[in-house]
Amino acid sequence: MLPDPNSLYGPLDPAPDAGYEDAPPRMGFFTDTSVCIGCKACEVACKEWNGVPQSGLDLLGMSYDNTGALTANSWRHVAFVEQPRPADVLGAPVADGAGPQFLGMPGSQPPGRGSGAEDRTDFRWLMMSDVCKHCTHAACLDVCPTGSLFRTEFGTVVVQEDICNGCGYCISACPYGVIDQRKDDGRAWKCTLCYDRLGAGQTPACAQACPTESIQYGPLEELRERAAARVATLHERGVPEARLYGHDPNDGVGGDGAFFLLLDEPEVYGLPPDPVVTTRDLPKMWKRAGLAALAMAAATVAAFVGGSS
Amino acid sequence: MSPARPPVGDRFRRFRDRLAAEGSDRPEAPRQGGPAGTDDQADLTPPPQRTAELPGRRTGRRGGRRGGGEELRVPEATFTSYYGRPILKAPVWKWDIAAYLFTGGLAAGSSLLAAGGQLTGRPALRRAGRVTALAAVSASAVFLVKDLGRPARFHHMLRVAKPTSPMSMGTWILTAYGPAAGVAAIAEAAGRLPRHGRFGLVGRALPSVGHAAGLLAAGAAPALATYTGVLLADTAVPSWHEAYPELPVIFAGSALASGAGVGLLAAPPAQAGPARRMAVAGAALELYGTHRVETRLGLLSEPYRVGRPGRLLRAGRLLTVSGVAGALLGRRSRLVGALSGTALLAASAVTRFGIFYGGVASARDPRYTVVPQRERVNARRTGGGSGG
Ligand code: SF4
Numbered sequence: 001m002l003p004d005p006n007s008l009y010g011p012l013d014p015a016p017d018a019g020y021e022d023a024p025p026r027m028g029f030f031t032d033t034s035v036c037i038g039c040k041a042c043e044v045a046c047k048e049w050n051g052v053p054q055s056g057l058d059l060l061g062m063s064y065d066n067t068g069a070l071t072a073n074s075w076r077h078v079a080f081v082e083q084p085r086p087a088d089v090l091g092a093p094v095a096d097g098a099g100p101q102f103l104g105m106p107g108s109q110p111p112g113r114g115s116g117a118e119d120r121t122d123f124r125w126l127m128m129s130d131v132c133k134h135c136t137h138a139a140c141l142d143v144c145p146t147g148s149l150f151r152t153e154f155g156t157v158v159v160q161e162d163i164c165n166g167c168g169y170c171i172s173a174c175p176y177g178v179i180d181q182r183k184d185d186g187r188a189w190k191c192t193l194c195y196d197r198l199g200a201g202q203t204p205a206c207a208q209a210c211p212t213e214s215i216q217y218g219p220l221e222e223l224r225e226r227a228a229a230r231v232a233t234l235h236e237r238g239v240p241e242a243r244l245y246g247h248d249p250n251d252g253v254g255g256d257g258a259f260f261l262l263l264d265e266p267e268v269y270g271l272p273p274d275p276v277v278t279t280r281d282l283p284k285m286w287k288r289a290g291l292a293a294l295a296m297a298a299a300t301v302a303a304f305v306g307g308s309s
Numbered sequence: 310m311s312p313a314r315p316p317v318g319d320r321f322r323r324f325r326d327r328l329a330a331e332g333s334d335r336p337e338a339p340r341q342g343g344p345a346g347t348d349d350q351a352d353l354t355p356p357p358q359r360t361a362e363l364p365g366r367r368t369g370r371r372g373g374r375r376g377g378g379e380e381l382r383v384p385e386a387t388f389t390s391y392y393g394r395p396i397l398k399a400p401v402w403k404w405d406i407a408a409y410l411f412t413g414g415l416a417a418g419s420s421l422l423a424a425g426g427q428l429t430g431r432p433a434l435r436r437a438g439r440v441t442a443l444a445a446v447s448a449s450a451v452f453l454v455k456d457l458g459r460p461a462r463f464h465h466m467l468r469v470a471k472p473t474s475p476m477s478m479g480t481w482i483l484t485a486y487g488p489a490a491g492v493a494a495i496a497e498a499a500g501r502l503p504r505h506g507r508f509g510l511v512g513r514a515l516p517s518v519g520h521a522a523g524l525l526a527a528g529a530a531p532a533l534a535t536y537t538g539v540l541l542a543d544t545a546v547p548s549w550h551e552a553y554p555e556l557p558v559i560f561a562g563s564a565l566a567s568g569a570g571v572g573l574l575a576a577p578p579a580q581a582g583p584a585r586r587m588a589v590a591g592a593a594l595e596l597y598g599t600h601r602v603e604t605r606l607g608l609l610s611e612p613y614r615v616g617r618p619g620r621l622l623r624a625g626r627l628l629t630v631s632g633v634a635g636a637l638l639g640r641r642s643r644l645v646g647a648l649s650g651t652a653l654l655a656a657s658a659v660t661r662f663g664i665f666y667g668g669v670a671s672a673r674d675p676r677y678t679v680v681p682q683r684e685r686v687n688a689r690r691t692g693g694g695s696g697g
Pocket residue numbers: 132133134135137138139140141157173174175176177178179190
């Protein structure tokens with residue numbers, strides 16, 4: 001029934017598995033957060049190109065992050081983490097990931113300018129542009145009952161808005177909390193990795209707009225090599241906490257089509273530390289349901305034939 | 310980096326020390342979980358230097374001179390998150406999906422009851438079962454369509470049949486079950502049709518058509534009652550997913566108990582014997598399953614024990630037990646039977662809502678996402694060596 005033994009879990013090239021013959025190489029994003037400057041050009045470019053409605057003005061008090069999370073109306077989200085980090089140990093790994101700290105930003109001045117040097121704190125600012133991971137094993141796609149979500153020839157995952165009936169299953173299934181329902185519309189929306197631009201041989205809007213090349217777009221194989229080299233460089237330069245996230249085809253979702261270079265544990269950025277595609281366990285689930293169904297039938301038979309009253 | 314500046318990270322250290330001095334008032338994560346849970350718990354509860362979520366509403370900015378008096382509350386859990394925001398999107402399913410879990414199970418249980426009554430010559434059970442099944446499956450359809458973001462597109466479900474999508478499978482199960490249950494219920498009207506004339510033929514044919522339809526519905530019923538367990542489990546919602554071995558058991562038991570409830574309500578005590586036995590079997594499955602999800606999952610059992618889901622599940626247990634007790638002890642009294650039946654129906658509904666909202670609660674709190682996954686990563690780092 002299932003063509004590839006790995007079609008639910010494990011390393012896999014998704015486009016051929018989805019039935020494409022002569023699929024082009026798998027395309028993806030490598031987001032290098034170590035060069036992100038938090039300009040949010042990606043958020044804006046995405047909204048512009050894809051015609052994503054505005055999400056309203058909201059001040060969240062989360063550093064410069066007033067987007068909050070990936071939602072139906074924000075397909076790129078720049079996270080800002082303000083983190084105290086002693087300079088004398090800069091270079092040594094943070095003690096198992098100090099959490100986000102609030103440092104009074106935004107304020108009218110940089111921290112410590114008005115109060116003098118003695119009140120200054122030392123902190124680092126982590127910024128990360130988050131996006132749909134275009135998982136190798138995409139739970140959203142697996143569970144979609146209408147076939148609205150589909151795998152493109154580039155190995156990405158896209159919602160067809162004319163098919164989606166807003167059942168909401170994908171939203172509970174995504175282990176990253178990416179895909180979301182648009183309230184006034186009822187359907188599910190998320191990053192398409194600019195499927196329309198890809199088809200025309202163009203770069204996705206966010207990667208095109210990123211001024212620091214924090215967002216890099218290209219064939220996934222190539223990006224993985226580039227990322228490994230970048231991590232090695234950073235380690236050499238004394239940033240041992242640099243690590244990749246979502247690059248490994250052996251992880252719980254078979255590797256992400258959009259992966260990241262992070263400077264702290266994933267959960268600091270609001271990413272799950274060890275996501276697993278829920279459909280990994282689906283065969284076991286059906287088996288349990290089958291057993292339960294049998295038990296039910298047997299109990300009914302027993303109830304009617306056993307006893308006489 | 311002026312040499313005059315105070316030691317770097319001082320404010321953070323002060324903050325950390327203060328937390329350590331005040332101690333953590335965090336409700337300790339349950340330790341009776343699996344062995345993995347207990348081992349790694351130590352790892353995750355050091356003196357809280359891994360700061361937990363920042364309070365959602367932080368009072369005051371730290372920019373001014375607060376003299377180190379940070380307004381940060383003691384963390385509630387030792388894990389890191391992004392401003393305490395949930396990682397997962399909570400299910401967008403509303404209460405009507407919980408209600409559907411109940412009506413779908415009720416339909417399945419009633420069809421089984423009806424088929425049993427039909428095959429063993431207990432017309433009261435047959436009639437009540439068939440009529441309830443049709444009513445419940447109709448209500449199910451309404452709940453399901455109503456919950457869609459685009460109700461007018463409900464038929465898009467019929468474009469595909471996908472074994473990887475429990476919702477797709479469920480749609481097809483319902484498509485097979487619904488009409489059969491409908492025909493079986495309509496056949497109950499045969500007795501009211503005239504024996505002669507144009508309707509006479511229909512009237513004479515209906516019982517056997519109803520017989521076949523009733524058996525068909527009963528054949529699909531166990532699938533209808535148990536696929537919903539997979540429906541919930543096949544999500545990233547932590548407390549649903551990890552409960553995948555138990556959810557179908559609970560739902561099967563709950564469906565049997567509700568079907569039995571219908572029988573106890575509708576049938577005279579002389580015919581209600583099978584319903585009583587069904588009630589016992591259903592209650593046993595339901596109680597066993599809920600007990601397992603409340604205790605086996607370590608931290609992920611917590612959402613089923615506290616708050617509204619906890620209250621719902623406790624109420625469900627109480628109702629189940631009293632329903633079964635009533636059914637067994639009051640076997641001669643029609644009134645006690647009816648009361649027990651009502652209790653069983655209520656128990657089934659309440660249990661479904663408890664399971665549903667327990668899962669929702671687990672998706673809303675990043676703790677239930679981060680802590681188990683972090684434990685996994687740490688275990689792999691220390692044990693496997695290969696590093697996540
Ligand atoms: S991150 Fe979520 S929405 Fe994106 S492909 Fe993976 S499962 Fe689907």
